[in-house]
Amino acid sequence: MKKFNIKFIAVTLSMLLVFGACHDLDELNINPNAPDPEVTDLNLLMPTLIIDLGQTIVSLGIGDIAGVMQHTQKTGWSSGHNDYDWNDPGQSWSGYYGILRNADEFYNKAVEGELEFHQGVGLTLKAYAFGLIADLWGDAPFTEALKAESGPDFYKPVFNSQQDIYHGILAYLEEANTLLSKDNSEYTNVITSQDVLYAGDAAKWRKFANSLALRYYMRLQAKEPSVAQEGISKIAGDPGKYPLITVTEDEANIAYLGTSPGTSWPINMVYDINPQGEYMRRKPCATLVEALQALGDPRLGVWAEKVEIPLVLVPGTGVDRIVDGKREISKDVEEEFLEKWEGEDDLYVDYDQEYVGIPPSTFSAQAYNLTPNYTQQAAYNPHISQLSEMYKEASGSLLLMRLLSAAEVNFILAEAALYSWVSGNPETYYANGIKESLNAWEVGNQFDSYIQGAAYNGLESIMQQKWIASWTAAAESWFDWRRTGLPDLKAGVSARREKLPLRFYYKIDEDLSTNRENAEAAVAKLEPTPYKGTDQTNNSAWSKTWLLQGTNKPY
Template sequence: MKKFNIKFITVLLGMLLAFGACHDLDDLNINPNNPDPEITDLNLLMPTIIINLGQGIVNLGIGDIAGVMQHTQKTGWSSGHNDYDWNNPGQSWGGFYDILRNADEFYNKAVEKELEFHQGVGLILKAYTFGMIADLWGEAPFSEALKAEQGPDFYKPVFDSQQDIYHGILAYLEEANTLLSKNSSEYTNINSTQDVLYEGDVSKWRKFANSLALRYYMRLQAKEPSVAQEGISKITGDPAKYPVITLAADEANVAYPGSSPGTSWPINMVFNIDPLGEYMRRKPCATLVEALQALNDPRLGVWAEKVEIPLVLVPGTGVDRIVDGKREISKDVEEAFLAKWEGEDNLYVDYDQEYVGIPVQTFSAQAYNLTPNYTQQAAYNPHVSQLNEMYKETSGALLQMRLLSAAEVNFILAEAALYSWAPGSPETYYDNGIKESFNAWDVADQFDDYIDGAGYNGLESIIQQKWIASWTAAAESWFDYRRTGLPDLQTGPSARREKLPLRFYYNINEDLSTNTANAEAAVARLEPTQYKGSDQTNNSAWSKFWLLQGTAKPY
């Protein structure tokens, strides 16, 4: 976790977070009420870019992707989160391109002023953001993106192949490593206060660049194994030239100032006091809860609250009463409740006395486990675990924008070592991945007891622990699932399809209607699967883009 001047950043963010006003790639209008990045001081752009990117990653990680990866389920207004109801009009990438416009302006200013630190930072931020677009949608504007000011030839940019985007961002990161390889004293115009990620620490930005490169080389593992092997071996074979993040102290995290709605943890109940609001709608998913319970994982207590009133099954008939803080019910009461939900033969009552999660994609999500007021969406349920109370707050030590963790890097190294692409033992990296996740979530003192029951057991164990460690950053575990099929997550009865989705839909109101020819060409190159269902074109969350085509993964 990085420390910075909270008072300064609070004031600064109040001015700068307005930069990201959404508009199409064609839109050249400038809002006179917002600062123009072209005339804004280079350093003043940095916190805006970092914060907007971090917020985007958190919104994915606790949003619909947390539902896909079965970290959470919603008990109200849940169809997108629980059931993948995404197709109309699709998901917008406008926010990411807003970030890229600022990042590109930042980079170009740095080149103009010959500021190598800022050039390196700009390339990392562009690589990260373009990478997310390619990860989520597939083909997208890249080589001709961000050039509309050069004239009409670039108003409707081509969609580059996903392969070219990945190779392009890896080239960005290689250049960033070179730019950031000098001694700190050789760089100028670094303002540590405005670098809300690393406080101007050049060495940490360099580790971020190379760790991000590891992420994207491993992304190519199933599709271009020789490229992945060469890149990972290059980085891991020369740690002096390519340092990476291996310790939680170096993670790419940004804290929330928490002084306004725009600078606060997004589901807090300070600025949004609605008892049916975003915090109350989200519950831990039974898939994650039960996996953590099987491992006796202390992170469960950090992320979730124990049930307020546990359920107890007792003998007799017609029994439904509160005794000593527990709700006692008889078997006939249980059966009457379950009978309300036709078509859910696997639905059950969870009598766990500590933690209870919502089963994945159940029609009874808002009523699950005998919710007293089960007709009200997002109503409080004393028989199901809530998210930890800290998630009601605007800020806190563990409320971070987690861009890239030491745990993730160690798990990448574990997988690479398993394939003999990196020196060292996969078990050692695996243990280190868990240890650094424990460090990040402040349960480091429980690692020794934990690891005896969660030992290394090949790729499945690596990906399972990486999935657990991606809490609040669930997009990365989705990307791992797509290329490996792990964890072996199954859908529930209310899911829109029988399998997990693979990508985001291109948005009807953006390029499908404004850059039609290029967008339709990209859609035509998608490969539909048997789970496309009612989607009328290949623009489906169940179509495979280049990265998955021919790999037989994840299905």
């Protein structure tokens, strides 16, 4: 896929109407410096709308969800990332509804102007954002959302069920498929430079819409299997009517321009030179590192750096020295270090000479593996792997906002084939998923050798590879883990609960205080699990939304 830089963002940001959250508005949150939305060309909304969504996906994918899914761990200010310390005051969805207000404005203008390409794009982006809200929180405003301008009756919108939201966005995507089915020459007012995702290519937007529908039909696999089967069979069985993203060139990726903090990879050290900044706080998690090492996975070398000073266990006592670029220690030095961390009986020193990740939810994260300056948060540790040097950069060929990948689509088809919902061999789709992920990370030339050590063995292998392929887009692997329990991830000793969390908390001061009646009705429908702990109500990250209730998944 041609990847488009966000070169219009600075100009566009200054011209857009910025909307606040769609719910519970006693006053509209309108930017007085922005032009009247009634006279703003809808094309000027497009780049910011796409980029805001992309940045949201990256924020989730390298943020706390990457900690939950054990892609990364933090060595400073880590409790939310490593330990799921989320409950006070909860997670805000105002940014998501801000995206939706712009998407709704974009779509409505397209309807008024009879612009079918823009209508299809608007519906696809609305479906994506509403789907995220349902995935992350559960029940949420949907049918009465985005209507605050219509008056006080919509200031406190009802929360639609998670089920209804999923069905609603699938209807959006079905309509988008039809709207985007024409040749590019048949659409009007398409400014290719404003479409920073696909440069006005309707066929690629159509593939994006259908691939997103495939994602949400599979989301219903455990809860509404007949709906999931019918939808996936419909799409996969008619590629002429429902084309999909199956190769890397069609992926929904957006590149960074890298000319300012707002147009750059978010944890770069070009604009944040703090040695304890966002880049330095994140380290690869041992769970992922060890899985990749077991597979001989070439993506490990793309995503992480080798240990600068490996540790070596040597005979004797009191040995702690640097020899030929390695730190030699004796067993008593190791034991003295490990004794500092009471309550972590399974803590260990990792003597791997190439890659070392941090175990999940460990009290010793910032000190793990004999960090020389272990009292300092986010201190550099030469005895563990850092994220790849490319993540220090502001932009680069692999620094992308990854909305939906060809690997994901192939893994969905592999799972569907396993259930006999689509024709074809699940092993073939599985291999295609791996191949496209390797292509996406520019190591596709190693596929033939890699697949020999990554044999297909049913759902477990599909979900493991899908989890790996979701690097920097970890939210999708979280949603898969919830419905399948795969991969089998364990919470560490410092985690807030014995199990991984299942959802975001509704934010107290946005919903539970200001739209109380509707919010409390939604909370009452959540099903608490034994891991709710000290949470006072069902508004817990360890409560089950509709999607998980009755499925016995993931616990």
